[in-house]
Amino acid sequence: xxxxxxxxxxxxxxALALTACEKDEDRAVISSNGGPTLTASxxxxxxxxxxxxxxxxxxxxxxxxxxxxxxxxTYTLQLDVKGNNFKSPSEFTTTATKRAxxxxxxxxxxxxxxxxxxxSGQLDARVLSNVSSNTTYAQQxxxxxxxxxxxxxIIAYPSLxxxxxxxxxxxxxxxxxxSPANNGTYEGYVNFTDPNGFxxxxxxxxxxTNYGISGTTTTDPxxxxxxxxxxxxxGDISLPATGYYRxxxxxxxxxxxxxxxxxxxxxxxTPGGWDNQTPLxxxxxxxxxxxxxxxxxxxxxxxxxxxxxxxNYGDNKADGVLDAGGDNIKGPTAAGSYxxxxxxxxxxxxxxxxxxxN
Numbered sequence: 001x002x003x004x005x006x007x008x009x010x011x012x013x014x015a016l017a018l019t020a021c022e023k024d025e026d027r028a029v030i031s032s033n034g035g036p037t038l039t040a041s042x043x044x045x046x047x048x049x050x051x052x053x054x055x056x057x058x059x060x061x062x063x064x065x066x067x068x069x070x071x072x073x074t075y076t077l078q079l080d081v082k083g084n085n086f087k088s089p090s091e092f093t094t095t096a097t098k099r100a101x102x103x104x105x106x107x108x109x110x111x112x113x114x115x116x117x118x119x120s121g122q123l124d125a126r127v128l129s130n131v132s133s134n135t136t137y138a139q140q141x142x143x144x145x146x147x148x149x150x151x152x153x154i155i156a157y158p159s160l161x162x163x164x165x166x167x168x169x170x171x172x173x174x175x176x177x178x179s180p181a182n183n184g185t186y187e188g189y190v191n192f193t194d195p196n197g198f199x200x201x202x203x204x205x206x207x208x209t210n211y212g213i214s215g216t217t218t219t220d221p222x223x224x225x226x227x228x229x230x231x232x233x234x235g236d237i238s239l240p241a242t243g244y245y246r247x248x249x250x251x252x253x254x255x256x257x258x259x260x261x262x263x264x265x266x267x268x269x270t271p272g273g274w275d276n277q278t279p280l281x282x283x284x285x286x287x288x289x290x291x292x293x294x295x296x297x298x299x300x301x302x303x304x305x306x307x308x309x310x311x312n313y314g315d316n317k318a319d320g321v322l323d324a325g326g327d328n329i330k331g332p333t334a335a336g337s338y339x340x341x342x343x344x345x346x347x348x349x350x351x352x353x354x355x356x357x358n
Contacts, residue, residue, distance in 0.1 A: 164198025
């Protein structure tokens with residue numbers, strides 16, 4: 001009896017040892033002899049340009065991670081706004097030891113991370129390495145920073161042109177109003193230095209369908225908005241005064257409206273908070289509204305017209321493109337003096353803004 005007990009005990013011990021060995025093998029610790037070293041081909045890229053979209057902007061290179069044996073390593077390059085501690089990075093996975101970005105790719109990444117067109121943004125970059133999809137990242141590099149200024153990618157939406165007396169009746173040089181939804185409704189902003197006479201053309205010439213006034217106009221006493229009907233055989237349209245007008249044209253209904261506007265920035269990041277807006281000044285050379293102001297860190301901003309909320313813009317996707325009634329815009333991560341610029345010159349769907357530190 002004792003002999004059988006001894007044998008059983010021995011067999012159990014061997015089984016336990018084998019099980020322990022199997023578990024130890026499953027839990028084997030991979031050696032981390034050295035993490036990858038990350039460098040960038042350039043750290044100060046300046047203003048990116050759509051003209052160079054296909055050209056190489058920057059290359060991130062890193063050394064091989066050392067796991068103590070010839071491991072098949074996967075690398076993940078992370079890019080995030082400086083100071084965000086990689087809480088919501090853009091990630092790029094590869095088995096190579098470098099990742100090149102064209103100007104277009106880097107521009108898209110900057111916009112996706114919430115850096116507005118025309119605003120200089122600083123990105124932190126790091127590389128994480130791994131040898132198994134079932135484990136967390138075993139090694140990571142130090143952080144490298146790069147600075148660049150993204151541009152707005154202008155989308156060619158269906159448009160109407162607004163030639164008139166104020167610009168020499170030249171459709172090919174006239175401002176455009178656009179229809180992002182391609183539904184026959186067009187919107188845009190025009191600075192009328194001469195309000196006496198303009199039309200809408202469907203092409204940058206007079207050879208296609210053109211629209212002029214039909215009948216009389218109506219003026220809203222509260223908003224000063226002027227409205228009326230259109231006709232393909234209509235006459236010149238006139239406004240009561242010079243100014244920067246929001247134009248809306250509904251081609252299916254043959255209607256138009258023109259609302260005079262002045263612009264301001266408002267929000268917790270601005271000097272006046274949400275209670276007192278900061279006026280912007282129109283620049284006739286650039287066609288933009290801007291002001292230099294002290295912005296606080298971590299606050300928010302919106303743009304609104306005529307000291308009211310009837311016409312206001314935010315940024316729903318944090319991509320630098322403004323949306324009517326959109327989400328509050330995230331202000332800078334560092335407090336300081338900034339040039340805040342609002343650009344409504346490219347027609348609906350391409351309204352943009354920038355926060356450029358002085």
